Amino acid sequence: MARKSKKIAFCFGEKHKAYIRRCAENTFNFAEGAVRAGKTVDNVFAFAHELKTTPDKIHLATGSTMANAKLNIGDANGFGLEYIFRGQCHWGKYKDNEALFIKGPSTSQQLRIVLFSGGAKADSYKKIRGNSYGMWIATEINLHHPDTICEAFNRQLAAQRRKVFWDLNPDNPNAPIYTEYIDRYRQRAEIGELLGGCNYEHFTIDDNVTISDQRKAEIKSQYDPQSIWYMRDILGRRMVAEGLIYRQFAESCERKDGFFFTQDKPKDIMEINVGVDFGGGGSAHAFVATAITRGYQKAVVLSSQRIDCKNRDIDPDQLGKLFIDFCLAIINQFGYITNVYCDNAEQTLIAGLRTSARKSGLSWLRITDALKTTINDRINLTTRLMAMGRLQLMEGYCDTLAGAFRSAVWNPKNLTENERLDDGTSDIDSLDAFEYTVERSISRFIRYE
Incomplete structure (x- = not known):
């Protein structure tokens, strides 16, 4: 296990810092955008900060699969929970679930348990039943099964400090994750109907200050700037990339040239x-x-x-x-x-x-x-x-x-x-x-x- 004295080289741009600060004030926190934009690291950092003082003992971390959740949230290329709480945590089992146990100076010697689970399958919700969770962090939330999302929300009803952290790459503009949750919550928050508040931010690869300009240029050069793939993966726009009927229109209307x-x-x-x-x-x-x-x-x-x-x-x-x-x-x-x-x-x-x-x-x-x-x-x-x-x-x-x-x-x-x-x-x-x-x-x- 890594030593506590080793420091993590966090480097956040101003847009990322603003999003992380707002996480402290809002119940629902949604980070959406392009690949390599730094969305997951933002949520992991904000989630870890709340873990230090939350009164709740058990929390939930999900991905499309459990391995995905452990890789992106637990490890996160050296920026995950096990590195943030190095020397104060260990992996183990909690009621047959993979879990990260955290206890040390950062949590004032209070035990925090983060359960890791997959969420893409129709029966994934069964793995997270039976517990009450304080906070929930999910990566690639658009790949979660609707029943998993519903069950995770239900499991938070008794939380003393309820918080939700989601990240996702752009999906179909009419996908249920937008119409039923993200966009709907944003609209309700704007008119004051959503208690707890909604913190949404959209990121592109250019917002990630840890990637050099040369590397960004290399990544962008691999795409056709007028293609849907560029708009989705680089610009982080919600687009349909598979099986489009009107592909010419979809690729052109973003540029508003001709139609x-x-x-x-x-x-x-x-x-x-x-x-x-x-x-x-x-x-x-x-x-x-x-x-x-x-x-x-x-x-x-x-x-x-x-x-x-x-x-x-x-x-x-x-x-x-x-x-x-x-x-x-x-x-x-x-x-x-x-x-x-x-x-x-x-x-x-x-x-x-x-x-x-x-x-x-x-x-x-x-x-x-x-x-x-x-x-x-x-x-x-x-x-x-x-x-x-x-x-x-x-x-x-x-x-x-x-x-x-x-x-x-x-x-x-x-x-x-x-x-x-x-x-x-x-x-x-x-x-x-x-x-x-x-x-x-x-x-x-x-x-x-």
Whole structure:
């Protein structure tokens, strides 16, 4: 075991120091970003600092596997818990779990036990049952099974000083770790609803002052600067890297070159269609307005809106009001709407939209069923329009659709044919709504080629 007298060469940049300081004030601490950004070391350092004074005896450290947790949190290339508490700790077993036992001057001779466990498997939660934990530190939290996350939170309910430290590399923008936890907690903290506070920081490789500029340049030179891999691994942005349907859009939209329309109004508009996809049952309602220019040269998306139904129920009257507000915004700016195409599986809701339009003085709106041609035909049209520079989005008005394009992926389990993945990680609702606005003109768009 290393001697206590040996010092650890910690070297933190100002951004890392600020994050670590905030850890003392917040219950939830999330470090996200690029590879080699120093995220895990920050959390280990902050976690170790709290271990010195926490009144709780038992704490939890998890990774995708137990070996991963011990390597990244216990060892951490010489910056882990066993080095921070060198001469005051030893590895052992606690109720059949791998554990680091800490007791010495740093903890005022009080025993602290950190249990290490894997969290990726469906039954991983069983290993952490039976104990109450004070603090929880997790590395690669996005690779943990949802049941593990839920169980770990439940095990902290009796903690005297409850704290959570997570780190992760960027994942799918719509991954549950964001929608159910990180982004949701950040939003609730901003409006004062999350007790204990939320400390979030995003890091890139440039924030790591322990890596020389020459070494950073070497690492960056291994990537295509315009590729998704560069954006995810170097810039630390949330991107989908596997099985992307609209890869060209995903790689380009970060640079905003070609797909975003910045003028006030497209020229030569021939028709403006609104697509409506109905949600419910954990899905979402989506509205998209698309202008088709003369001769079917271009499709310009004017606006998109998505109304999440996961945590709230939208009754038909509310939906009608939201729909009318969306249509009025388009009419006020562009003068008219040619057609409204709706998901034909919801005839009752379509009737409700017609009623709302009539009551609002928009009885002239032509609200009808979407054609709903095959999904792959719709995808094929979209990719062709993108490839030829004939699909554009009004900058600042189409964020939900842009996000849907960036995250749409093929189903990896279907090896016989291309099938768009629809498991909640992608915004299929906005994609459907957009496709309803152009699908009736597939042959006309292709004829223009």
